[in-house]
Amino acid sequence: MTAIDLAAMRQHNSGLVLASLFQAREPVRMATLVRQTQLSRRTVELILSTLIDEGWAAETSEPVGDTLGRPPRRYQFRTDSALFATIAFDPHAATAAIVDAYGHIRHQASTVLEDIDNPSECLQSASDLLKSVIADSGCPRPSLRGIGISVTGRIDDDGTVMHLPYTPAWTGVRPGEHFASVFGLPALVDNDTNLAALAEQWVGGAGGYSNFVWLIAGYRLGAGVVIRKDIHKGLHGAAGEVVQVESMGLAAMRAQPLGLISSPVPAQRAQALSIVHAAEAGDVEAMKSVEELLDLIEPVVSTFAWTIAPEAIFLGGGLEQSRLLTDQLQRRLEASGLPPIQIRPSSLGENAPLLGAAYMARSAQNDTLTQALRENHLATFPVSAN
Structure with a gap:
């Protein structure tokens, strides 16, 4: 027996x-x-x-x-019984937040990174920021279950930074180990667009899709690919890192005025949005800038359409702020005879990577009670804790 x-x-x-x-x-x-x-x-x-x-x-x-x-x-x-700390790094700043198990941000703050080429200094600044966010949020420390970290680069399955497009200094860095040591919590790391895609599936507009792509294009460029509701990371986290495909001429997006719509710097995003608003109002020169950016984005979308054939492509990282961009790109795809893919704006704005990092941290919990805080229709994030 x-x-x-x-x-x-x-x-x-x-x-x-x-x-x-x-x-x-x-x-x-x-x-x-x-x-x-x-x-x-x-x-x-x-x-x-x-x-x-x-x-x-x-x-x-x-x-x-x-x-x-x-x-x-x-x-x-009790929503305060299981909280997750998140950190998102971009080339200029770090943002920290406390997120509950439903995907609600309870408190967040940002700090400027003075020297992105100094990983140790950046990690220390970010951990100091997270300490202050935890204190200011008033969340009880025992309620913190884990930490999720978003980095804008290629991240291996074990949380090692393989490549950041804006600095080689981070190659080989393992941010999760730093945060796990400082806070005594499991800490996991992944690419910002992978996490944004998972956030879109969790609390955004992609909950009903099994296969989709979350795309950021312009000053920043990358894609999170979801296949059969699971993130597809590829070899050493390289899937979706289209910024590396030099033959597509995508670097030209950084020099395009409207490309700043995906800049991490608020003033630059506002500058690009002013061009979009002018185009929406009928300004001919502004509309020319819109078409020039779409000329660069369209081949990326077409490549995903014929290789992955997703049900939808979500535009984020700033692109979601312009319905004009979404609609014009949809018209282009329909005219070119591509599969009937929906082009949709992300519903999460700049917080998508933060929310995805919380989802990653929540999914990785191995105790029975925290594991219960999952929706059956969502995927478990395939990553190991540091």
């Missing part, structure tokens, strides 16, 4: 109850939890008592109505 692991069974059952609370997103009654978990009422009561004591759940009051007698008890998941 096979021995029953009672501790494992209790953990499994606790995960079922917590998952029901988490997925409900609002207070639920005891009867609902019993029905959804198919556990006995007494078992659910005992589990709820433990979850409340450990800070995962809270009992709430039933709204006052016309019914007589004792109102049914209701319970809900």
Whole structure:
């Protein structure tokens, strides 16, 4: 006879109850939890008592109505019980945020990176920033479950920086090890567009797509590729690093005035957006700049269309701010006879990599309770913790 692991069974059952609370997103009654978990009422009561004591759940009051007698008890998941710290690096700055398990940013701040060619200095500045964000957010330290880190370059599966297009100094750096050492939490690293794609799938507009590409083009250039709901990283994280394809002439985007729409510098983005607004108002010269940028983006999109044939391509990193760019690119693709791919703006703006980093950190948790905080329709991020 096979021995029953009672501790494992209790953990499994606790995960079922917590998952029901988490997925409900609002207070639920005891009867609902019993029905959804198919556990006995007494078992659910005992589990709820433990979850409340450990800070995962809270009992709430039933709204006052016309019914007589004792109102049914209701319970809900505590959003402050599982929080994830995130850091996003770009060539000029680092941004830190605290994100909950639903993908809501609770607090964030940024700092300028004085010398991007000095990885140690940048990592120290970013960890100092994250410490202040944690303190300012007021989140209880035990609620922090992990750290997700976004870097704008090619990242290997083990979190090693293989190549950053703007500086060779980061090659071989493992940012996750630094943050894991400083904060005593598992820390994971990946490319910004991979993470942006996962964020789009998690809390953006790509939840209904199995195959799609998240594209940033202009001053910055890269793509996150999702195939069958899983990120496709390729060999040593090279998939989607189209910035490296010199034969496509993509470097010209950096010199194109409208290419600054994807710049990490706010003033430069505003400058490019003014051109878009002028084009929308009918300015001929501004519209010429729009067409010139689309001339450079269209071959990238066409390549993805005929190699991956995604259901949709999401434009982000600044491109999402212009409906004109999205619509004009869609018209071009339809006129060229490409597969019927939808061109859509990202719904997440500049926070996409931060949110994707939180998703990565959440997916990598290996304890039963935090694992319960997952949606069944989303992929588990294939990466190992440092």
